[in-house]
Amino acid sequence: MIFHCHEDFLLDTKCEWSFLATFVSQFNRERGAGYTRSCCLDVRFRNSPQPEVLLVDVRNGSSLVIERKSVVWPRGYVAEHKAWHRKAERIAKEENGYYEEWLQGEDDPEPIAELRESAVRGFSQAYQATLPAVAKKFRSWGDALRVYLVQFIGEADWVLDEDVELIFREARHPPEIDEVWIAYHDWQDEEEYRVAWRRMR
Numbered sequence: 001m002i003f004h005c006h007e008d009f010l011l012d013t014k015c016e017w018s019f020l021a022t023f024v025s026q027f028n029r030e031r032g033a034g035y036t037r038s039c040c041l042d043v044r045f046r047n048s049p050q051p052e053v054l055l056v057d058v059r060n061g062s063s064l065v066i067e068r069k070s071v072v073w074p075r076g077y078v079a080e081h082k083a084w085h086r087k088a089e090r091i092a093k094e095e096n097g098y099y100e101e102w103l104q105g106e107d108d109p110e111p112i113a114e115l116r117e118s119a120v121r122g123f124s125q126a127y128q129a130t131l132p133a134v135a136k137k138f139r140s141w142g143d144a145l146r147v148y149l150v151q152f153i154g155e156a157d158w159v160l161d162e163d164v165e166l167i168f169r170e171a172r173h174p175p176e177i178d179e180v181w182i183a184y185h186d187w188q189d190e191e192e193y194r195v196a197w198r199r200m201r
Helices: 018-031 076-095 111-140 161-170
Strands: 035-039 053-057 063-073 143-154 177-189 193-197
Touching: 018 035, 018 053, 018 063, 018 143, 018 193, 063 111, 111 143, 111 161, 161 193
Parallel strands: 063 143, 143 177
Antiparallel strands: 035 053, 053 063, 177 193
């Protein structure tokens, strides 16, 4: 449930509907619902904290609001990974090959148990830190179903799915957040996957 690469979650526009539409399709299918986009709230209302998007079920008029965030650990991981991509692309062009870099300079790596504990603690703290801002965006939408989408991005080699599940169980979720869903790899074959979502709360 942790993504090494951030590129699945890069967007070209302030309104995130192009990305959120796949979640809404899955949500409607699993719930037997009919939610459709009403507006991108944080684009229309710029003077107050707002969720990403408001949806309305065309059949019964119920509302759904969604907020999405990335939880990154270590903190500088995305910047380092972007640099890796730039280096890989440059070398591929120069040498007509593919560049890989694996733990260079790690002559005496930490024990796996310590690495795992550190990673779980880092992701847990990073996730908990997102919750107050999400709750603030949801506060004025008490009549809607308030759904928080999150993707974990970073060093995932030592973190198990059960560790991620524990992070969600132990987190102190504000009452303004009704449901939390996490992105995960839905593998189509040995090399290709699509981003899918799993409810965690």
